[in-house]
Amino acid sequence: MSKSNTAEQTGFGSAFPVNPDALDRSLHATAARFTAGLSPIALSQAWWDWAAHLAASPGHRAELWASAATKTAAVLSGPAAGGYAEKAQSDVRFDDEAWRSWPFSFWAASHKAQEEWWAEAVTGLRGQSSAHEKVNAFAVRQMLDMASPSNFMATNPEVQRQTLREGGQNLVRGARHLHEDFEQLRSGEPAPELSAFVVGDTVAATPGDVVFRNDLIELIRYTPTTEKVHPEPILLIPAWIMKYYILDLSPHNSLVRFLVDQGHTVYCISWRNPGPDDRDLGMDDYIDHGVMAALDAIGRDCPETQVHATGYCLGGTLLSIAAAAMGRDGDDRLASVSLLAAQADFTEAGELSLFINDSQLALLEDMMWKEGVLKAEQMAGTFQLLKSNDLIWSRMLRDYMMGERSEPNDLMAWNADTTRMPFRMHAEYLRRLYLNNDLAEGRFEVRGKPVSLSDIRVPIFAVGTERDHVAPWKSAYKIQALTDTEVTFVLASGGHNGGIVSEPGHPYRHFRIHTTPDHAAFVSADAWAELAERHEGSWWTAWAGWLGERSLTPIKASKPKLAMLCAAPGSYVLQD
Template identity: 45%
Template sequence: MVTWVGRTSGGLPGPRIVQAYIDWLINLSVAPGRQLEILEALIRRSADLVKAALLGSEPTDDRRFRGEGWQKRPYAWLVQAALHRDELARIATEPLPGMDAHNAELVRFYTQQLVDALSPANFALTNPEFVQATIAQRGKNLLRGARFAIGDAVRTITGTDPETAEQFKVGETLATTPGKVVYRNALMELIQYSPSTEDVHAEPILYVPAWIMKYYILDLSPSNSMIRWLVEQGHTVFAISWKNPGKEDSDLSMEDYRTLGVASAMEVIGDIMPERKVHAVGYCVGGTLLMIAAAVMARGGDNRLQSITLFAAQTDFTDAGELRLFIDEMTLYWLEQQMKRNGFLATKQMGGAFAALRAPDLLWQPMLRRYCLGEDNSGFDIMAWNADGTRMPCRMHSDYLRQLYLKNELAQGKYVAGGAAISIGDISAPLYIVGTTADHIAPWESVYKTRNLKKLGETMFCLTKGGHNAGIVSEPGRPRRSFVAGGWDETSAYQSPEVWQASAEPHEGSWWIHWQEWLVGRSSPERTSPPPMGAPDKGHVVLGDAPGTYVFQR
């Protein structure tokens, strides 16, 4: 029964939500002060609505209602009604004395989801933009929207590729940077990219992607591929491409991802480029895995890392954002019962949680624009990548959520890897951390907490505009881009995220250039001839062209 309900709810913890609302109702029933506050707000806002209906209302800066049509009646009144409802919901769901803190967060979050869903911007007849478009286009937008809806429904039922797959194809328009697969094991392929300069920087770069999605977020179209750009700057780049796990991989653990992933890649690179240290780069949970691997190496006196870079990656999960709402013992049990059936967590289950975090932007508005306004909003390479997820093995995902998110063992020095507990504080390699201002998966204030854990050597923190992905894929030349950056070492006094942000140096343009200059400043001064592709004498022969075979697994 648990498995069936979990599948039909998209993986969200239904019973946990009910439990939270029962807690809220019980505590609200014995809080006359809060009841009176809600009643007063209801009376006051009702009077405001009557006034707005008779005399009109002031424009709002809410970005959902910025269009000119929203300033006219009756839509202006609908805006005021929505804003008043939002305020009432906020007052009603503020934490109550005696209420469990996590339950209070759940009630606040899901109540906000409800009021967001009921916004007049999400309904065709109460959205002036839709009404105006329908009149101007004589209903042609509805015909286009119907075609989109039918096509999307057919693809969902038949399990065929999304519409973006027709325009963006891996190996043809995406992930096209030339390279070779020089190593493959049961969990990953290692890609070595072909040089495009006569000489190269001495130390190579190893990219460790998140295992939640395919690796090519950093090798999208040629115009915004970070990997291609790094190669053009004279860097030798290696990238891990994770296998898409199946039921047979259900028992793979986080330790397997460390040993078969990061550790194996480091060994192969050492065979191809002996006596050369490595600039290691980790993205999202790939960055968390990289820091675990680096801590194991530091504990053993292994100094093969020239530097470490983290893109939107967390090591302290105390304040890991709203994603923590989905993580407690009941929810983990819920997920584990679902995963036992197939041996993995499916991409659609992950997608439900991620979409819920930003439902107005990722769910309601895209649906309205596609199905009501008839706009084709699928023509972006990053959306094609976003639809190309990977599964997560049951054991690994459970361990990751329980040990890192729920128990926060890595930040506490209790996480066990390589047979013993590890500490981020043992890592002394220079560290460059990138956070993004609008990240709903890894909030930059949480990413910043790595400063508290890494006590040795220098660290540079960069805060760039954008979200979890768009802030990272921020190639030089893209307009309206800026960032702030500032560093410290073990002798520096602690600064809170807010104080650091206020004092950090502002920059216009792409942070890629700042980071690449930082890498060069921590590399050997001499450039060398490009290394061979693979190391046949060590058994690392070329197995095929990039992007390899694992990236095509469905």
């Protein structure tokens, strides 16, 4: 539509020579720069819902006043502080012995009482929508976390003790750390302490070759390390929100290297880092030019054999869609499907879903519309808020007040190696899956026809992690209710990344595992947890056994048919 036609339809004629939609989007995108990409309208709607219902509930207000008086009296009662002292001691922020002495014990207990009171204030209010209740509880928790006495030198005995011990040198180091971090943020250059982790050398270093490339992926085939290999290769489909080598970190914790050493032929997709010209890449492109193109290439390289397909995070969601479409169309190239910290039903998608509503998505889409992509720094703030104590406030305390730096590791280096997301794909992903839940409810279309996860007829191995703030394990568990096939579900210790990168020998790891046969009656997540058997160690070994049971007898490794394009890790992973 031309600008003149658009103007005429709005009634402004030639007096309004610009596209009104473009004007609105540009203004919204500009405003988003000052709100960290969060919609102030969405937040205000949640606040007004709470405030209006609270104003109309005098009985509830009286109850809150009484609760405040009771809690205040309890905190003022002395060392016992009505149980709040014990609650403070169980909080990692206040576990140092110095927090047991006055006045620090009083401040810690007061903070725990405030947390409890505000949780009562924003929840349980009749008439407030469940979605707004969760948003308000989250917002209040962020403000309380920021106001914690552990975050201020004047109220933190550990910082005071360190400052006296070092004569203030910890604060000098902290100021230097702050300056270094500011300069690194301004320049966009990697942090110097992560320079030891070099892609293709110390990380993403498992030997292999790129054997296929298109405009979206490079397909890496890894070199076998055993004389005999299982005939069925494994295809790893990582999330495109970050670089693929979360699955191939250092040699000691590389999932790729582990699988190769178990006698598997392993392929892995490396996604291209999209730019503004890729704004129109959509979910269909990621299915057709991603998963299906990789399966086609593997079929040429290892003909007449099925594939164990494995998806991590968004890659697992994409694999679920592709596997459902293959089942619908009678495509039998999959031997099994493994889903690592991946969701297919988004009705309980964790706190990330608090940022997914029509108002928030409209703002996010306008940000991406202007740039063509969603940049990594625009995503980082949201993920940090989900674990603000760990990712923001504890780091400020450690780095800037205690003057300490965490020992750099490969996971930190991977996390700093960011990527972008195309406008169309990310908008489709958030609207069709997070907001509308189209996949779980049978409305998601592939090639013009809806897919159903019940069409997946191969066995599924699904992994959730106990402290996952991106894909909560009970959400990942819902694959049990959406399919009729055999599902082996594992609940592993750790979080979204650390629980997946859980190599054998990693200390303090454990997991629960239980298999539900095909066509079995559905068992709730809590009931499953009672049935599942607990094991110490890494879930990788259980998965390796599961894959081995569903693979044919190993054979002598044959010469691959696809020619090498370049050595692993390829060129796409090196793109800024």
